[in-house]
Amino acid sequence: MSFHFYLRLLLVALLSVPVILLLIVGMDVPLAKLQHDYGAPLQPFFLSFMRLHDGLMSVFWPLVVWPALLLLFSVARWRRWPHSTIWLVALLTLIASQGIVNMLKMYFHRPRPLTVLGELVSDAGFWQAEGQLDSFPSNHAAVAAGLLLPWALRFPKARPWLLTWLGLVCLGRVVLEFHWLSDVVAGAALGLLLTCAFELATWWLRPKLVAGSNNLLSS
16 A cells, blocks of 8 residues: 555544544434344344454453564564564554553543443533543454554455454444444544554655565555
């Protein structure tokens, strides 16, 4: 993928902000209520899927994933593999997304759908003082996006599978009533923004290729 491709995607990630605001204002609560009333048949599938996803993450995260990504980047860069920086981009995106998400959660203090629909808190507003106030944005969506998007953007053949997995993670958090729709959109958008930002920031570390190979990789 070309430098300008990531610039355009970075702009798309930034333009998601008004979409997220519209979801907060007009879609989050009606969709959550609809899911709460009629979405029970979907929950067994997504419960099993999220258990699988969380199980895989717990095995490799974070003590194994972070050092492994750094080691793989070092080896791939030394061997001058054309896609060597992908390991570094994934590492930086994962670290940054977790730090930013945790700060945003503490700032926004938004209750989860489970607490609102269970009438433990009055509404889905931000900056509340009581309840489980860590809904916005979704950490699951941000981490999954940070881990999967670097690969999805560089390898078109794997893209449908990786994006499907990311979509199921985001949808699962909504169906299981752990997050509002805007939470997962914000988390995925943050993952996309960081992926593009770190791709651009580490562009200079990519091994220089012969003209023919460079044109092929940029197509």
